[in-house]
Amino acid sequence: MRRGNFLAQTDWSVVEHAYAGDPDVPSSPEILAALLDEDGGRQGMALLDLHNVVHHQGGIYSATAPAVHFVAAVLDDPRTLTLVSPRRGRRDVRVPLRAALLDWLTSVMQHITEPDERRRGFPADVAACRAARPSVYRTAYAMRTDPDPAVASEALGTMLACLLDAPELAHHRAEAAAWSHGHALAGLDKHPRVMAVMSLQSWGYDTTAVMETDPDPVVRAAAALSPANAGSIQGTRALLEVLSTPSAAMRCKRNYPHFGPIFMFNFLPAAIHRATLDHLVPVLDVLLTSAPPIIYVGDWGARLRMKAFPDGFPPVEPLTTAQRTLLDVIAEHCFGTNSPRMWSGGDARMALRDLVPEGAVFDGDLTA
Structure with missing residues (x-):
């Protein structure tokens, strides 16, 4: 569906976001239309609403899938070049709205892979978002060579997220892995970088280079899980390091979509096996x-x-x-x-x- 008539042709009366019926919260079409507003401030607020209303706390609502289709359709619109504050990372660094929207798509694609007991959303709404994965993947793939490194990195994160728990798209893993190196991967913030590395190693790809060069101990530990590093002294050291850092106790609480609490389910078992x-x-x-x-x-x-x-x-x-x-x-x-x-x-x-x-x-x- 063309971006120009998508909002008009979607029956928004039958889909809801997290705050349906609240007169103080904008509707889904109002949020989406504001993403392409001429006022950069309104675009930034719409981005916040996209996260906090349409995808509230990682939840999947009946309005989420239509929003996914709209966002994927407008990514190449020049108005998405407006600089905004990203959801994660340094607040003093602004990125193109295009990169921030890719980050939002990544989050949705990750959360629809959660098991039933952890996922927030009705099965029909999750299924609608899952059905969008092929088109989202194609859109992100087209952005992988964007001249802006922030956009290219976020496109990689979205590509990998689309392939999680998606056997029908497994044939794309090799091409996604081929782009998961150097600046593209390093340009992601820590959380999506961990997710990207966890995805790659779970598919059996060699993540040794990441383990050897990434500045973050959690990312290095995730890379150490790769079968290629099973007998690596450096890999074992990376696992022991992340478990013994002062912040390890708090990191135990972190749940990563699809993978769960990786400290207890992945890092600690691997360290016990190898060390x-x-x-x-x-x-x-x-x-x-x-x-x-x-x-x-x-x-x-x-x-x-x-x-x-x-x-x-x-x-x-x-x-x-x-x-x-x-x-x-x-x-x-x-x-x-x-x-x-x-x-x-x-x-x-x-x-x-x-x-x-x-x-x-x-x-x-x-x-x-």
Whole structure:
């Protein structure tokens, strides 16, 4: 549908955004029309509304899919060259609205891949956005060579987001991966860069160059997950580094669309598998000292137990120094007086509780 008649031909009365019926919030067609306003200030406000109203907190609404089609259709409009403040990154750096709109498309494409228990949106609305992925991919692909590096980088992020959980588009992975190098990837802010690298490594692509050169420890750790780095000393070091940094505890709370909480589901299991117990125990001591309760989500407890005591517990041979230190760390941080209570059978500490049985304190019925 042509951009000029899209707003007029869409029946906006049957679709809603997050604040449907609120007279103080602009309607979806008003928000979309303002994106192409001659006033740059109104364009900037419309961009905020696109995030906060049409895609509120990552939610998918019945108005989201029509908005996706409109945004994809107007990306090459000269009015999207207006400089605006980006949603992420430095607030003193302005980017073309075109780049910011690609970032919005990326967010929508990522959030529609969330599992049902984490996704905000009715199935029909999510399906409508999923149906838009081929056209969004083609639009982003056309922008990949944009002379503005901000636009080119955001186009790459959108391309990769369109391919998440999309087997019907899997044949595009190779061409998207071919553009995922150098300035295009480096130009993304940290969150979309992590998402891009997680996508590439999950598809089996070699992300060694990113692991070796990226300035951010989370991005380096994501790149270290690539099968190509499974035996890499530098890759193991990247995983241990990100888990032992002062901000690691807070980062545990971060949920990445499609991938979930990568610290507990990806980084920690990979570190347990790859690192020696001597190197792993000091990292766990730091991480578990101030980690929030969510750190105990996942199966890493069982992995850690198998790593430390492969022949069962208690071991036949005398405890090594690393094993003894690990038991002290588990007793203090996992089952100590200040430790969060175990809440369900999915708690990672379930596999560790008999290592220090006197310290295991439960909250609720773990046999249910």
